[in-house]
Every structure is written in structure tokens, then in C-alpha cells.
Amino acid sequence: MKIGVVTFPGSLDDVDAQRAVRLAGAEPVALWHGDHDLKGVDAVILPGGFSYGDYLRCGAIARFAPVMTEVIEGASKGMPVLGICNGFQILCESHLLPGALIRNDHRTFVCRDQELVVENAGTAWTQAYEQGQHVTVPLKNGEGGFVADAETLDRLEGEGRVVVRYVGANPNGSLRDIAGVTNERGNVVGLMPHPEHAVEDLCGPGTDGLGFFASAVQALAAV
Template sequence: MTKVGVVTFPGSLDDVDARRAVRLAGAEPVALWHGDHDLQGVDAIVLPGGFSYGDYLRCGAIARFAPIMTEVVEAANGGLPVLGICNGFQILCESHLLPGALIRNDHRTFVCRDQQLVVENASTAWTSDYAVGQTVTVPLKNGEGGFVADVDTLDRLEGEGQVVVRYAGVNPNGSLRDIAGITNDRGNVVGLMPHPEHAVEELTGPGTEGLGFFTSVLTSLVSR
């Protein structure tokens, strides 16, 4: 069975939810600890949401130096699929696996809402079970979720199809160009601010439209 590792940092809140989403998608979730150097032979990795290391200095700035991130960065550069959700997205940017940064919401308040997204790239390891232009609804909860980058980087992300999902209807945090998630040029590393792991069951979320992120990686691994 495909194994997907979920890293727990001090302050992670959504690691259990991410492991449940992995299980519902049909893979075996593997709990990984921030202080280890062992990825336990997993086939993909999820960096979950929360407040790693209390969000001291900057969100994700300390987690970027966690021992396990040495292995995650090396594995990602080697092609291993890595998904960063919310705080995980911030960690990916701090680790330079993805460009740009996440800053405080433009309205300076925490936002928690069901958010519509438009899928812009359905060819990544984490979005292949969606269609370009498809609209999905997943929960969003953040205080520092505004994606920013310089104009050249934004133009490159747009021009090379590296914008994965975009906010639809309303921009909840001031992210430039309504960007909600991006990928690296190889398509194996994806970061997004909304929480697909909270939209995998009808009972506990706005629907199941987030499950595709987790089934997509299984599809991409099988097709290798």
C-alpha cells in the first residue's frame, strides 16, 4: 500500500486530520516527527496546518530548520511529492521549495470560512484528479495567508502554469492575483492556504471536494 507521511511539528493542529484524509483516499498514513531524520520510506509527504513552533519569528521560519526538513527538502528536490497545507505552505516557502511568502491578511484579522477555489493546474502530483476550471469548496482558516511575491515571480508563476488554485468569489486575505496555491516547476511540490483535509467527509465539512488532493497523489504514484 502507498505510504504518505504526515509531519507533526510542535504546534501542528491538523496532522490528525491530514492522516485521516490520507486513509480515506486509500493510502496508509505514516506519522513523522519533526525531530527525526527518518522518512520511513514514504511515497509522499504532507506538511499540515497549525502553528509550528508557535509561529515565532515568522510562520514556518523555525520549522524550516527542523531536522526532518533536511530530509524533506532533499526528497522533494529528488521528485518526491510534497503537499504543504496552510502552515505547511508557509514552511515550503521558508524552505525555498516554493517561491514567494505568506504575510498577515490585509484586513489584519483571522479568517475562517468555507472558500471556493478554481483549479488552474490539474497536472501536478496533487491535483490530477481535478479538471482545469473546476470549482471546489474547502475550509479556509488563517491569519497570515496573504501570498506575495515580486512582479517577475508572479509573472513567471502565471506564465509557466504554476498557479494551482485561485480564490473564487472573494479574496479572503489579500493574496496577490487571488493566488491560493502554487507548485514548483516539476509539479511534485504543491502548497496551498485552504484546507482540503477538512473537506473529505460530508459529516465534518462542506463536502468531499478536498479529497481529490489526496487521491491525486495516489494516481500520480501509480502512473510513474
């Protein structure tokens, strides 16, 4: 089973995501932003970083990259797609997920180990966790505040589409402490924290992040 990781100009965590995929038991495939080709992968990860230097808005230019045409089409057919940090921003700019990510309310970059609670363990990227499970993964962002209008927030809450939520002090001003959301089908997930930095005991706060990638492997095996 193959999981593609897209590299945009300015991507920083694509190699880390590939390693996480490998540790989860799948084959990582490098995908290039300028290609209309997903190389036959079964799922796609949009990694963290600063695509196109975060000009205009974070993810606003990457949304128009040639590969995103294929990602959007694949997502519409049920392909699992995960957006991490900048990838989350790209998914929102692509309208694969609702809402937007704006500058942190304290106007400074935040980098810390962040406790999360899994609110939805039924998506393609969270099914390896238990509902209500607490995990700790690194968080690093300057524009990580999730915002949406009240109607959209109520719908996300009511439909169980809040995937993970911040525990403790809100690190960036995200409304309702939302750290990640999913689409209606549950195959597209975006989250601001970085699970790919918590997949080995040697580095990071432990292996709590590995479950996101193992979940995709489980979801694909069940198809």
C-alpha cells in the same frame, strides 16, 4: 503506498491529514519533526497549525527542523510534497516554493468555506480534478496573504504554476487571488485552504478536498 504526515510542535491538523490520506486509499505514516527519517514513505504532507508558535515568521523555525533536510532532499528527487496552510508557509521558507505568506490585509483571522478554481490539474496533488473545476474547502488563517515580486508572479502565471485561485472576495489579500502554487516539476504544492477538512459528507462543506489526496495516490500508482 505510504504518505507521511509531519508533526511539528504546534501542528493542529496532522491527524486530519492522516485521515484524509487513509480515505484516499493510502497508508498514513506519522513523521516527527526531530527525526532525520522519512520511514520509507512515498510522499509527504506538511500539515496546518502554528509550528513553533509562529515565532519569528510563520514556518521560519520549522524550516530548520531535522526532518526538513530529508523532505527537501526527497522533493529534489521528485517525491510529492504537499504543504497545507502552515505547511505552505514552511515550503516557502524552505525555498521549495517561491513567494511568502504574510498577515492578512484586514489584520484579522479568517475562517470560512472558500470556493476555489483549479488552475493547474497537472500536478501530483491536483490531477484528480479537471482544469477549471470549482471546489469548496475550508479556509482558516491569519497570515495567508501570498506575496511575491512582479517578476515572480508573472513567471508563475506564465508557467502555469498557479495551482488554485480564490473565487469571489479575496479572503486575505493574496496577490492575484493566488491560493496555491507549485514548483517547476509539479511535485511540490502549497496551498492555504484546508482540503483535509473536506473529505467526508458528515463534516465540512462536502468532499471536494479529497481529490488533493487521491491525486497523490494516482501519481504514485503511475510511477
